[in-house]
Amino acid sequence: MSLSEGRTSAPALTRSVEAFLAEPGLATLTTFRPDGSPHVVVVRFTWDPESGLARVMTVASSRKARNLVANPGSRAALCQMEGFQWVTLEGTAVASDDPRRVTEGARRYAKRYHQPPPNPPGRVVLEIAVDRVMSLNC
Known part of the structure; x- marks a missing residue:
């Protein structure tokens, strides 16, 4: 979702x-399995402050x-940490195979x-x- 799509x-x-x-x-990226249990995995991601979107490339x-x-x-959550600093980004998440969105995600990742x-x-x-954004020592 971009700002022009309702935010x-x-x-x-x-x-x-x-x-x-x-x-x-x-x-770390946290999503929830169909049984409601959390799935946590380490990922690379990008943050776009203009649209308020965090993006993760995957398959x-x-x-x-x-x-x-x-x-x-x-909902999903990303938590970046380094030492005693961390930032968590939370929000509603979608997986998209739309070529424009995938290309934009890849462009931001490469940058x-x-x-x-x-x-x-x-x-x-x-x-x-x-x-929702939470942070410590940042």
Whole structure:
């Protein structure tokens, strides 16, 4: 979801949180399996403050993508940490194979991590419309 698709604003973040999220770090992504149990995995991701979207590149067959497909409108959380600093981004998540959205996700990934993401068959982008941000020491 972008701001033009119904959201009126992205969450306001402090400069120090924005700077922390701009670093090419890793995060844990939490989604929920169909039985309600959490699935937690380490991922690379991007944060787009203008749209309020966090994006993760993956494949449709991954557990994280299947969790979102099985439960439309479910929530997900990304938590980036370094030492005693962390930022968690939470929101409603979707898995998309729309070529424009996948291309945008890949473009942002390449910019943040200074290399393109893997491009296996079945690549999708997970988009989290962030509506809650928590942080410590940022």
